[in-house]
Amino acid sequence: MAVxxxxxxxxxxxxxxxxxxxxxxxxxxxxAHEQGDVGGHHVIPLSMYFKVFAALMVLLVVTLAAAxxxxxxxxxxxxxxxxxxxxxxxxxxAVLIILYFMxxxxxxxxxxxxxxxxxxxxLIMFGMTFSDYATRGWLPMPGK
Amino acid sequence: MSNPIVANPGAATSEVALPVAASSGLHPxxxxxxxxxxxxxxxxxxxxxxxxxxxxLEQQRESTNLGMWSFLSxxxxxxxxxxxxxxxxxxxxxxxxxxxxxxxxxxxxxHMLNVPLGTANTFVLLFSSLTMAxxxxxxxxxxxxxLLIFMALTAILGTAFLVIKGFEWHADYEEGLxxxxxxxxEEALNHKxxxxxxxxxxxxxxxxSTMNTQVIGNSGAAxxxxxxxxxxxxxxxDHLQMYFIIYFCMTGLxxxxxxxxLGILGTLAFMGSKGSxxxxxxxxxxxxxLYWHFVDIVWVFLFPLLYLIGGFSxxxxxxxx
Numbered sequence: 001m002a003v004x005x006x007x008x009x010x011x012x013x014x015x016x017x018x019x020x021x022x023x024x025x026x027x028x029x030x031x032a033h034e035q036g037d038v039g040g041h042h043v044i045p046l047s048m049y050f051k052v053f054a055a056l057m058v059l060l061v062v063t064l065a066a067a068x069x070x071x072x073x074x075x076x077x078x079x080x081x082x083x084x085x086x087x088x089x090x091x092x093x094a095v096l097i098i099l100y101f102m103x104x105x106x107x108x109x110x111x112x113x114x115x116x117x118x119x120x121x122x123l124i125m126f127g128m129t130f131s132d133y134a135t136r137g138w139l140p141m142p143g144k
Numbered sequence: 145m146s147n148p149i150v151a152n153p154g155a156a157t158s159e160v161a162l163p164v165a166a167s168s169g170l171h172p173x174x175x176x177x178x179x180x181x182x183x184x185x186x187x188x189x190x191x192x193x194x195x196x197x198x199x200x201l202e203q204q205r206e207s208t209n210l211g212m213w214s215f216l217s218x219x220x221x222x223x224x225x226x227x228x229x230x231x232x233x234x235x236x237x238x239x240x241x242x243x244x245x246x247x248x249x250x251x252x253x254x255h256m257l258n259v260p261l262g263t264a265n266t267f268v269l270l271f272s273s274l275t276m277a278x279x280x281x282x283x284x285x286x287x288x289x290x291l292l293i294f295m296a297l298t299a300i301l302g303t304a305f306l307v308i309k310g311f312e313w314h315a316d317y318e319e320g321l322x323x324x325x326x327x328x329x330e331e332a333l334n335h336k337x338x339x340x341x342x343x344x345x346x347x348x349x350x351x352x353s354t355m356n357t358q359v360i361g362n363s364g365a366a367x368x369x370x371x372x373x374x375x376x377x378x379x380x381x382d383h384l385q386m387y388f389i390i391y392f393c394m395t396g397l398x399x400x401x402x403x404x405x406l407g408i409l410g411t412l413a414f415m416g417s418k419g420s421x422x423x424x425x426x427x428x429x430x431x432x433x434l435y436w437h438f439v440d441i442v443w444v445f446l447f448p449l450l451y452l453i454g455g456f457s458x459x460x461x462x463x464x465x
Contacts, residue, residue, distance in 0.1 A: 086448035
C-alpha cells in the first residue's frame with residue numbers, strides 16, 4: 001500500500017508533504033487510504049454523525065421514559081433499577097460521543113489508551129475512596 | 145530510524161524535500177531548520193504546518209491529539225471528584241432518610257428542579273456536539289464557509305444552554321433554594337408536597353423549624369410522614385441543602401467550562417474567518433472539538449443524576465418516594 005512518490009502527479013493533495021503516512025519515517029499508525037481520507041487521516045462521512053445524533057436523541061427519550069417509571073414503587077427492592085438505567089444510558093451516550101464525535105474509533109491505539117486511562121483513573125478514585133468510607137468504624141481507632 | 149536524505153524523483157517540482165534533516169535525530173536548531181520552516185510557508189503546502197520538533201504531520205497530529213486527551217483526563221478527574229461527592233452524599237442522605245422515615249433528600253431536590261428545561265438543555269448540548277463535529281468535518285475538507293457556519297451554530301447553541309441555565313438558577317433563587325445566598329425553601333417545597341417542618345420524624349435543623357412558622361401546623365400533620373393523611377412529606381433540611389450545594393457546584397463548574405469553551409470558540413472562529421484552519425491546519429478545530437464533546441459528556445451524566453433521580457411524571461408530580 002505504499003504510495004510511491006512517482007504516482008502523485010494526479011493527486012489533488014501533494015502526498016509527499018508529510019500527509020502521506022506510508023512514507024513517514026516515524027511509522028505512525030496505519031491508515032487505509034480510502035476515499036474518505038484527507039491528509040492521511042480519516043474524514044468521517046457526515047451521515048455517520050447524523051446517525052449517532054439520532055441514536056443520542058433516542059437514548060434521551062429512553063432516559064426520560066425510564067425515569068418516569070418509579071421502579072421503587074413497583075417493588076421496593078427494585079429501587080436501584082432507576083439509577084442503573086439512568087447511569088447506564090448516560091454511559092452509552094458518552095461512549096457514542098467518544099467513539100464517533102471525538103473520533104476515537106478511528107484513532108490510534110495510543111489514543112484509545114489515553115482516553116481509557118481517564119476512565120481507569122476515575123474508577124480507582126471511586127474504588128479507593130469508597131472503600132475508605134465503607135470501612136469506617138472497622139478498627140477501634142478514632143477516625144478509622 | 146533516521147533516513148538518509150532522499151530526493152524524490154518523480155516529485156512535482158513545486159515540492160520541497162521532506163525535512164529529513166530535522167528528522168535525522170540531530171534536531172539542529174540551525175539554518176536548515178529555519179530555512180525549512182520559512183521555505184515551507186512560501187510553498188503554501190502542508191509543510192508550513194509542521195513544527196520542527198516533529199518528524200512529520202502525522203506524528204504532530206497524533207501528539208497534539210494525545211496532549212488534548214491528557215488534559216481531558218485531568219478534567220475527568222476533576223468532575224469525577226464532584227461526582228464522587230454526589231454519590232457519597234446521596235448514599236448517606238438516602239440512608240438517613242430511610243431510617244428516619246423521611247423523604248430522600250436528593251430525590252426531593254431533584255423534584256424541585258425544572259425537568260423540561262433540563263431536558264431542553266440536554267438536547268441543546270447534544271445538538272451543539274453535532275454542529276461541532278460538523279465544523280471539524282468542514283475544516284478537514286477545507287471548507288471555510290461551512291466551518292464558520294457550524295462554529296457559529298455551536299456558539300449559538302452553547303449560549304442558549306447558558307441562558308436556559310441562568311433562567312433556571314434565577315428561578316431557584318426566587319424559590320429560595322440557593323444555600324448560603326437565599327435558603328427559604330419551605331414555600332417551594334410545600335408546592336410540591338414536601339416540608340422541612342420541625343418534628344422528631346423529620347429531624348430537621350433549627351433552621352427548618354424557625355423559618356416557617358406558618359406551616360408549623362401543617363408539619364404537625366406531616367408528623368406521620370409516611371402515614372395516610374400526611375399533608376406533606378418530610379425532608380431533612382440540612383441534607384436538602386447539601387443536595388443544592390452539590391447541584392450548584394456541579395452545574396456551576398460545568399457552566400464555567402461552557403463559558404471558557406465559548407470564549408475559545410469565538411477566538412477560533414475569528415481566526416478561522418481568516419482561513420487559518422482551512423489550509424490543512426484543521427487540528428486546532430479538532431482539538432477544541434474534543435473539549436466541547438467532553439463538556440457535553442459531563443452534562444449527559446449530570447442531567448439524569450441531578451434532574452431525573454426523583455422520578456417524574458408527565459402529568460405533574462408523581463411525588464417521588
